[in-house]
Amino acid sequence: MTRPDASPPSRFNAARHCLADNARLRPDKVALIMAGSGDEALSLTFAEADRAVRGIAAGLLALGLRAGDRVMIRMGNEADYVLVYFGALAAGLVALPSSPQLTPAEAAFLMDDSGAAALVTGAGNRLDAAQAAGRIVLGPSEIAAMKRAEPIADYADTAADDPATLVYTSGTTSRPKGVLHAHRAIRGRQPMHAHWLGLTEADVMLHAGTMNWTYTLGVGITDPWSCGATSVLYDGPRDPSVWPALIARHGATLFAAVPSLYRQILKYADLAGCDLSRLRHGCTAGEALPPDLLEAWTRATGKPIYEALGMSEISTYVSSGPTIPVRPGSPGKPQPGRRVAILPLEGADAPLPAGEVGLLAVHRTEPGLMLGYWNRPEEEASVMRGEWFAGGDLASLDEDGYLWFQGRNDDLMNALGYRVSPNEVEGVVSLHPSVAEVGVAELSVRADLKVIAAFVVLKPGAEADGAAILAWCGERLAAYKCPREIRFLEALPRTANGKVQRKRLAEQPAVA
Structure with a gap:
């Protein structure tokens, strides 16, 4: 340089x-x-x-x-x-x-x-x-x-x-x-x-x-x-x-x-x-x-x-x-x-x-x-x-000079041919009243098919109602951006410095 x-x-x-x-x-x-x-x-x-x-x-x-x-x-x-x-x-x-x-x-x-x-x-x-x-x-x-x-x-x-x-x-x-x-x-x-x-x-x-x-x-x-x-x-x-x-x-x-x-x-x-x-x-x-x-x-x-x-x-x-x-x-x-x-x-x-x-x-x-x-x-x-x-x-x-972060280029998900930022989906899911934390990543459901999944940590006492969260997203996101699956976790995988490790989300055991 x-x-x-x-x-x-x-x-x-x-x-x-x-x-x-x-x-x-x-x-x-x-x-x-x-x-x-x-x-x-x-x-x-x-x-x-x-x-x-x-x-x-x-x-x-x-x-x-x-x-x-x-x-x-x-x-x-x-x-x-x-x-x-x-x-x-x-x-x-x-x-x-x-x-x-x-x-x-x-x-x-x-x-x-x-x-x-x-x-x-x-x-x-x-x-x-x-x-x-x-x-x-x-x-x-x-x-x-x-x-x-x-x-x-x-x-x-x-x-x-x-x-x-x-x-x-x-x-x-x-x-x-x-x-x-x-x-x-x-x-x-x-x-x-x-x-x-x-x-x-x-x-x-x-x-x-x-x-x-x-x-x-x-x-x-x-x-x-x-x-x-x-x-x-x-x-x-x-x-x-x-x-x-x-x-x-x-x-x-x-x-x-x-x-x-x-x-x-x-x-x-x-x-x-x-x-x-x-x-x-x-x-x-x-x-x-x-x-x-x-x-x-x-x-x-x-x-x-x-x-x-x-x-x-x-x-x-x-x-x-x-x-x-x-x-x-x-x-x-x-x-x-x-x-x-x-x-x-x-x-x-x-x-x-x-x-x-x-x-x-x-x-x-x-x-x-x-x-x-x-x-x-x-x-x-x-x-x-x-x-x-x-x-x-x-x-x-934006017009006022504020920056809106959309994730990493290598984190972008491919949904029905569209490029989707996990940050955008996480921002919507995180506003659901039952959600304490969320990470979003692609999830392999077949050898030839990946879908967007939201990995959710619930607030204390909240019900694990995946259908309600999916409906919430459906009202706030374009259909191709919506998660197709909700998985509930005890905690999100993080680095020693506290960053969510999206690539490890699918490896985590789901809450029964």
Whole structure:
């Protein structure tokens, strides 16, 4: 890809951007709180975080690592994950965040595919010693020693376009693909600070995600630190009832989570028993925010939820927020300064007019856009349409500029020769008064026949009446878009980050 016409200066280091000025201007301000179960919490000031990050950077360089070498992080939700991540960037290395839930074989694939020169592990993480052979392997004791040792005097003098982060996401094959981001990507996040998060130095951001997820690393840590705000993360039992208590205990002004967690909080937590007065609003991304959930949360808390749409290749670039009024069912508008268009599925690159469904595209001059896919030139070529990056999301823009997401191009179903978006069908089924959650996908009923099926999780006490739901759809959808079968499930299959796995819906056992 050609270099975006980005706003960062030509020399720019993402870790310096997040820490150096904060350590100088507000050294004693709390930068990070790692909350656990109960009242215990670990906190780091900006001066302490800056010192530890530069110490880790010095330690990594002392091992012989050189600019551009990949450092894979395989740790749990702990403060050192954050410090190692920024330490790699501070040294001019490339951080590769990964999940501790990966099997040894999955972790080995990431190590091999990325050519990782070093692997940093947390306590209790499984590691295949044979796969790690020939690589530098660091554990908690080595990282602790680096934090105490002499730090580098200054952050690496990197270019804005130098690689900084390699994240793996689902590819078109069965193996994940690496998405390579430059240091400038952190500056590319700035439009979301005002227009989605409403983020300022005075804020306290509580994020419910795990650190290996770009949603957490970005919204939970990078964005607050870019503004001099405090980040709160959690390393305890994943009980939905804990989040309102954490909001109250730490005075969180912003709370970020996936929609499914907001629903679980409403169902299981004691919202009325916690002081949420400092909470200004909630933020959500990762999956669509159902209108009924938005209404229920606002009614229960008096606080809005602002939604954003993004992807690994560019992060969140469409949102509602303090400057973009919420329109239920839409994630919002492209943030000011973003160049977004809807392109035809095939053929010309000219943007489509308002109201037409096509490929959601972002101009290649966007500073938050990835450098490219790691060693996947064929996939990189497939997502570029002239001057536009089109990652496979289907959407339309209405006359007011609001975006209406229609799912993934590869999720489209074929019904009687028509292309049907599962999102459109899910939106109708989800409004039925008995439905708590729904996923829609094609279902094979014969070797030569697939039909649209809705996989439904019922609200407590609701009757499993498939005929009633089919009739509901028949009144609200064209006949070819209507599900032909309703299956009731205990729960929808989801990824570790809460996204519904449509391709696994048909595999789930139905409720008797």
